[in-house]
Amino acid sequence: MLEGTTAEIRERKALRINPAKTCQPIGAMYAALGIHKCMPHSHGSQGCCAYHRSHLTRHHKEPIVATTSSFTEGASVFGGLANLKTALENIFTIYEPDIVSVHTTCLSEVIGDDIPMIIKKSEESGIIPEGKLVIHANTPSFVGSHVTGFSAQCAAFVDYLAESTGAKKNVINLFPGWVEPADMREIKRLAEMLGVEYIMAPDTSDVLDSALEGEYQMYPDGGTTIPQLKAMGDSMATLALGPMASTLAADKLKKKCGVENKVLELPIGIGGTDAFVNAMRIAGDVTVPRELEKERGRLVDMVSDMSQYLHRKKVAIFGDPDHVTAMVKFLVEVGMEPAIVVTGTKGKKWVAKIKEICSEVNPDVEVAAFSDIHYLHQWIKGNPVDLLMGNTYGKYVAKSEKLPFVRFGFPILDRVGHRAFPLIGYTGGMRLIEKITDAFFDKRDREDADEDIELVL
Structure with a gap:
């Protein structure tokens, strides 16, 4: 375990220990899986594709389908043109997708493969069948993170496919950000409750949580x-959820097709969901139904009921920038106190945003971008907290420091509920309150003396 971790913090400029991120192609692969009959294709070595598929498979507990250019030493020297052309021929012959989404890896980026040129040559030679599509996104692993890879792939959908006929339709585009299939389903449910017609891209519900x-x-x-991707150019507005994951695609759609957009934080908790519902209400010119108001009320009631167990509890939290921002806002609104907030992705603006959110409850909050879980652990040793929140890799810190631990974000490799039950929306907020309070109560049940154990809290 991590009992050898010390509280002494030394400056590290070129080393990350247990980084709170993974590489761009994983994000691109996840986004591509949200397109119907799309085959994600990893342009690089077979090992890269195997790792990315494995990580997504372990998280979603579903078989992840993807293909690879399978670079060998020859492709590494002479380039991957022949490999990609052969791969495309095999893919369309054997797997019959409607679209292939090519994303690059470190090796193909270092070589400098010109993917658009290879796609064009494949079209000219008849390798790509008539009516079929191939698109690409540049996602080298040596920069960015899985979040920026997801963002680049979403932007590629717009670059290649979005069209404007000049006839605007009463439809709202939704870029959901990197969230779970259950969260995407919840976003759609909220839109349908409001009576808004929408196009959501990508959409991994019923793909990575299929029956x-x-x-x-x-x-x-x-x-x-x-057809839905193409029609996004005729929509009247775009709502982009998660600034880091969705802004790029929304801005490209605005520039290409003139669709105005609004960028929001992920709709987690009361305030976040309120902002999303209100934006949908305004964009769709609809009225919020009574049933949705009652859902909100049930979340407010649960927060009120549990406030005595949440008030001023210190929280250490790590994960993707969009996830963490929304979660920190939720923690603050329920009366908790973020103590340290860490992400593995670069972002000076993000650091300033987190400090602003926490300014009233904890102006001294420690915020670190492009950091790692090792630093988080060292900081906790010198500054005890009440709760740890983050992905599965935090379990070692939680065990070492005997902390209650609530899993959220990506990846979660040792639990299953994340793909089935949303954290988005008012119902997701109720689940979060349950998970947080259960973690506190379970710790008390384990550690309290016999005479202190309560039957009713």
Whole structure:
């Protein structure tokens, strides 16, 4: 375990220990899986693709389908043109997708492969069948993170596919950000409750949480369709959820097709969901239904009921910038106190944003971008906290420091509920309160003396 971690913090400029991120191609692969009948293709070595598929498979507990250019020493020297052309021919012959989404890796980026040129040559030679599509995103692993890879892939959907006919339709585009399939389903449910017509891209619901019905489907029923992606250029507005994951695609759509956009934080908790619902209400010119107001009321009631257990509890939290920002806002609104906030992705503006959110409850909050879980652990040793929140890799810190631990974000490799139950929206907020209070109560049940154990809290 991590009992050898010391409280002494030394400056590290070129070393990350247990980084709170992974590489860009994983994000690109996840986004591509949210397009109906799309085959994600990793342009690089077979090992890269195997790792990315494995990580997503372990998180979602679903078989992740993707192909690879399978670079060898020859491709590493002479380039991957031949490998990619052969791969595309095999993919369309064997797997019959409607679209192939190529994302690069470190090796193909260092070589300098010109992917658009290779796609063009493949079209000219008839390798890409008529009516089929190939798009690409540049996602080298030596810069950025899985979040920026997801962002680049979403922007590629717009670059290649979005079209404007000049006839605006009463439709709202939704870029959901990197969230779970259950969260994407919840975003759609909220839109439908409001009576808003929408196009959401990508959409991994019914793809990475599909039903087990006795027959394998390489391309499940879910996912955004190609006609929907093309139609995004005629929508009247775009709501982009998660600034780091969705802003790039929303801005490209505005520049390309003139669709105005509004960028919001992920709708986690009361304030975050309020902002999303209100933006949908204004954009769609609709009225918020009574049932949705009652959902909000149930969350407010639960927060009120549990406030005595949450008030001024110190929280250490790490993860992706969009996830952490929304979660920190939620913690503050329920009366908790973020003590240290860490992400593995670069972002000076993000640091300033977190400090502003925490300014009233803890102006001395420690905020670190482009950092790692090792630093978080060292800081906790000198500044005890009541709760740890983050992905599965935090379990070692939680065990070492005997902390209650609430899992959220990516990856979660040792639990299953994240793909089935949303954290988005008012119902997601209720689940979060349950998870947080359960963690506190379970710790008390484990550690309290026999005479202190309560039957009713």
